[in-house]
Amino acid sequence: MDYKTHATNIRKNIVKMVAEAKSGHPGGSLSAADILTVLYFHEMDINEENASSIDRDRFVLSKGHASPLLYAVLAEKGILKEEELSTFRKINSKLQGHPNMNYVKGVDMSTGSLGQGISCAVGMALANKIQHNDHRIYALLGDGECEEGQVWEAAMAAAHYQLDNLCAIVDFNGLQIDGDITKVMNPTPLDKKFEAFGWHVIVIDGHEYGQIEEAFAKAREVKGKPTMIIAKTIKGKGVSFMENNAAWHGSAPNAEQLAEALEELGGSR
Amino acid sequence: MGIATREAYGKALAELIKENERVVVLDADLTKSTKTSEAKKACPERHFNMGIAEGNMMSVAAGLAASGQIVYASSFAMFAAGRAYEQIRNSIGYPHLNVKICATHAGITVGEDGASHQAIEDLALMRVIPGMKVFQPCDAKETREMIKAIAEVEGPCYVRLGRSGVDDVNDENYQFELGKGVVLHEGKDVAIIATGMMVQEALKAKEELKEAGIEPTIVNIHTIKPIDEELIEKLAKTHKVLITCEEHSVIGGLGGAVAEVTARRCPARIEMIGVQDTFGESGTPQALLEKYGLNAKAIAKKVKEVLQ
Numbered sequence: 008m009d010y011k012t013h014a015t016n017i018r019k020n021i022v023k024m025v026a027e028a029k030s031g032h033p034g035g036s037l038s039a040a041d042i043l044t045v046l047y048f049h050e051m052d053i054n055e056e057n058a059s060s061i062d063r064d065r066f067v068l069s070k071g072h073a074s075p076l077l078y079a080v081l082a083e084k085g086i087l088k089e090e091e092l093s094t095f096r097k098i099n100s101k102l103q104g105h106p107n108m109n110y111v112k113g114v115d116m117s118t119g120s121l122g123q124g125i126s127c128a129v130g131m132a133l134a135n136k137i138q139h140n141d142h143r144i145y146a147l148l149g150d151g152e153c154e155e156g157q158v159w160e161a162a163m164a165a166a167h168y169q170l171d172n173l174c175a176i177v178d179f180n181g182l183q184i185d186g187d188i189t190k191v192m193n194p195t196p197l198d199k200k201f202e203a204f205g206w207h208v209i210v211i212d213g214h215e216y217g218q219i220e221e222a223f224a225k226a227r228e229v230k231g232k233p234t235m236i237i238a239k240t241i242k243g244k245g246v247s248f249m250e251n252n253a254a255w256h257g258s259a260p261n262a263e264q265l266a267e268a269l270e271e272l273g274g275s276r
Numbered sequence: 277m278g279i280a281t282r283e284a285y286g287k288a289l290a291e292l293i294k295e296n297e298r299v300v301v302l303d304a305d306l307t308k309s310t311k312t313s314e315a316k317k318a319c320p321e322r323h324f325n326m327g328i329a330e331g332n333m334m335s336v337a338a339g340l341a342a343s344g345q346i347v348y349a350s351s352f353a354m355f356a357a358g359r360a361y362e363q364i365r366n367s368i369g370y371p372h373l374n375v376k377i378c379a380t381h382a383g384i385t386v387g388e389d390g391a392s393h394q395a396i397e398d399l400a401l402m403r404v405i406p407g408m409k410v411f412q413p414c415d416a417k418e419t420r421e422m423i424k425a426i427a428e429v430e431g432p433c434y435v436r437l438g439r440s441g442v443d444d445v446n447d448e449n450y451q452f453e454l455g456k457g458v459v460l461h462e463g464k465d466v467a468i469i470a471t472g473m474m475v476q477e478a479l480k481a482k483e484e485l486k487e488a489g490i491e492p493t494i495v496n497i498h499t500i501k502p503i504d505e506e507l508i509e510k511l512a513k514t515h516k517v518l519i520t521c522e523e524h525s526v527i528g529g530l531g532g533a534v535a536e537v538t539a540r541r542c543p544a545r546i547e548m549i550g551v552q553d554t555f556g557e558s559g560t561p562q563a564l565l566e567k568y569g570l571n572a573k574a575i576a577k578k579v580k581e582v583l584q
Contacts, residue, residue, distance in 0.1 A: 014408065057389070061343055108371050116342055117371040123335045123363055132340020137322060137345070157363075160332035168324070 010216045014044040018245045019272050020079035020092055026265040028096035031104070036076035036253040038180040038240040039147055039212070043080050045219040046145060046176075048135025058086045058113040064142050065115040065131060069196065070149035070178065071105040072257070078102050080100055086113040122155030124148070125175060129165045132173035133235070143227070151183030153194040159204065165233040166205025173233040174226040178213065180242035182253040183267040201235040213238025248269055278444035281437040281472075282380040284416035286311025288423040289348060289378075290318040290467070296427055297322075300340050301541045302349040304330045309439075310350040310380045330355045334363035341373035342408040346427055352386075353379035353395035353436060357402055364432075369405040372431045374453040377402075378423070383523030384411075385473060385561040386567060387439070393557040400528025402434040403501050409454075412436040414475035415437045418498055421452030423518065423554045429454070436472065438523075443476040445496065457504035463491035464580050468512040470521040471530045474549070477565075478521055480572035485579055492519075492579055500533055508537045512544035517582045519547045523570055526550035547578055 017040050025031035047053060056101045058081075068077050078095060081087035094100035101110040105119025116131075118124040128146035135142050152158060165173055177197055195199075196276040198208045207229040211218040219238070226234035242256070243249025245269040249260075260268055293299045293315045301323045308315040316323035326333040330351050339345040356365070356379040368375045379398060380543045386394045402410050406447070411426070411433065413419040419437065422463070426433045444459070470478040482494055493515060497503065500507060511518060518538070520531040531548035538544040552567055565571045 067339075116339070117366070119388075120362060120366040122331075123338075123367045126332045126335030126363075127339035127342065128366055129332070129341050130336035130341075132339075133324065133336065134340045134343030134345055137340075138343070155329050155333070157329075160327075160329035161335070163329070164326060164332055164336060167327075 008024050009210050010041070010044050010048065011191070012095055013039050013048055015272055016128065016263040017044060017076065017083050020082060021075045022246060022260060022265060022268045024075045024078065024092050024095040026261045026262070027093050029259045030096055031075050031076065031259060032072040032257045033260070034182065034242040034249055035149060035178060035180065036073045037244045037246060037249065038242045039073060039076055039178040040244065041214045041216065042176055042178065042219055043076060044149065045216055047080050047084055049224040053084070053113065055085045065144055067116040067124045067128040067131070067144070067146040068106055068118050069128065069146050069153050071118030071124060072120065075091045075105065076107045077106055081111070081113045086110060087111065101276065112272050115195060118233065121152045125158055126161040128175065129161050129170060129172060131168040133168055135169070135172050144173050148175060148177045150177055150179045150181065150194060150197065151188050153177065153197055162201060162204040162206065169231045170233045174223065174236065175233065176236040176238055178240055179237050180240045182242045182251070182256065184253065184256045198237055205232055207227035207232050207234045208237060209234065209240070210237045213240035216243060277441045279414050279416050280439055280441050281416065281419045282311050282420035282439060282543045285378055285380070285437050286314035286425055290314035290541070292424055293319040293322055296346065297426065298344065300324070300345045302326050302333050302337055302347060304333050304351040305327055306351055312350050330360040331363045334360040335367040338367035338371065338373045339377045341375050342371070347375045348378055349375055350378045350380065352393060353382035353398045354393055356502050357398035357434065358395060361364060361401055368432050369408055372407050373522055374430060376426050376433045376435065378435045379435060381439045383438065384556040384564045384570070385440045385523060387561045387564065388558050390558040391555040393425050396525045396541065396556065397528070398553045399438060399500055399524050399530065400532065402534065403528065408501065409430055409433045411499055412472040413498055414472055414496050415442050416445040417444065417448065417450050418452055421450070422498065424445045425452055425454055438473050440473070440565060442473045445475055445479065445520040452498070455499045455504060456503050457507040458496040459493065460496055461494040463493040465492070465516050465583060466519060467493040467495060467515040468519050468521060469495045469511065469530065469534055470496055471500060472523055474521040474523055474570065477570070477572045478575055481575035481579065484572055484576040488580065490579060490583065497530060500530055502531045503537060505537050506543065508534055509541045512538045512542040517545045517547060519549060519575070519578055519582070521549040523577060524550055526552055547582055549575060551577060
């Protein structure tokens with residue numbers, strides 16, 4: 008199966024989950040779907056067999072509100088049962104609104120409070136150095152998340168300890184709940200800032216599979232410093248009425264909107 | 277007087293980091309004050325200075341723990357439990373990760389630095405986090421035993437340590453038993469339930485009260501959560517009044533924990549000696565303890581009052 012097919016399946020499950028739950032965060036889940044598709048189907052050595060182990064590459068969803076994306080990816084990988092996705096955000100479900108590492112096989116860190124996941128990823132990368140293993144640590148941040156001071160504390164620490172086994176990605180979709188990131192509290196220029204903090208920075212189009220693959224490959228070659236991939240994306244990517252609209256940061260489509268979204272994504276399967 | 281519990285912590289940690297290769301130590305630019313500098317000397321490759329960034333330090337600790345390490349993370353109680361509260365709650369507490377937060381300079385005996393550095397709320401903040409175990413040793417021996425014992429405990433722990441020297445309450449044969457209160461003296465009518473440096477003050481108060489023919493029971497509570505409910509119930513049933521003593525706010529700390537037990541199991545009269553819903557200030561530890569009513573004299577006075 009190619010990236011496009013995986014990503015489309017993932018996007019369909021994202022909108023279905025959020026519609027079924029009548030709550031959740033579709034916009035920032037859809038924007039990073041292509042990035043995580045490449046990460047989970049090409050870059051990371053995670054599979055159904057090793058998902059419960061820490062003896063592999065690991066991923067921290069620092070923007071924990073994009074949990075529908077992570078769950079949909081794990082389902083696409085066969086690590087999570089697809090039928091469980093309909094329990095998302097419901098009582099007694101493993102699939103909490105924000106991911107819990109103790110409930111879901113393949114979730115490598117509990118996240119949700121912005122800014123903390125990237126620090127946890129720094130700790131995991133540091134642990135890999137202490138343990139002298141070759142596993143890599145990945146983290147996905149929101150661009151709005153970079154307004155959290157803790158992101159910069161983590162950035163300082165990752166560079167200070169030369170964590171070249173850490174590769175973070177900013178899902179740069181330009182929007183946060185209250186609107187345009189540059190109008191709410193401008194965190195840009197993120198590339199220059201992370202460079203100044205001692206990171207190797209790669210700027211890509213976060214919907215171009217070739218560019219995503221190549222960025223991960225380059226990050227592996229960088230020694231002595233962590234890599235930040237700034238992936239320019241479209242919030243709500245794939246569902247035209249959600250695209251570039253901050254209103255879809257944290258709201259659910261109704262039945263009619265869901266049908267329209269699935270139609271655009273190639274029909275419900 | 278013996279050494280401060282923070283000094284005993286530093287020595288114990290220096291041994292532990294060599295004994296147990298899973299142990300990693302984090303500090304936030306206070307290694308000489310928290311005494312994790314001792315562990316750094318013993319094993320520099322597993323001691324990391326995270327700089328003046330406590331929130332990041334706690335989440336980094338969580339990441340290390342999620343990778344199988346046992347993490348001891350230290351700062352002053354104000355900046356560990358206070359500043360980094362939400363990181364402790366969400367990065368460490370919620371996933372129940374193996375991080376031991378060892379916070380020094382707790383309470384008003386921080387002294388001259390003043391109220392900004394005197395954590396009198398940390399027990400309350402840490403106690404309320406689901407699954408967090410909360411400890412406060414009373415002397416060097418207990419600290420040493422406790423620091424080693426919690427390495428074997430799965431999940432998050434908070435250990436409250438002091439800046440100033442304290443009496444050696446326990447002898448060399450003392451064995452720390454997690455969750456068990458220690459009856460240091462069996463008396464009658466009044467049971468003084470103390471934690472941390474207030475244990476030495478309670479023992480001094482007992483001596484003062486001898487002259488008046490009063491003999492209170494003295495109990496050391498080193499594990500504030502999970503607290504020894506059986507012992508507290510027994511004390512409540514066999515004494516007229518319980519007096520809790522802590523170098524912490526009277527809200528939410530040891531006093532609160534004891535009252536929560538008696539309210540459910542055996543309603544009892546409780547008096548609480550602690551900081552009375554106010555901030556501290558600069559001064560020598562001794563002057564502060566005197567002014568805020570946290571010494572043997574204040575305890576003895578309270579015992580006499582309640583027996584009248």
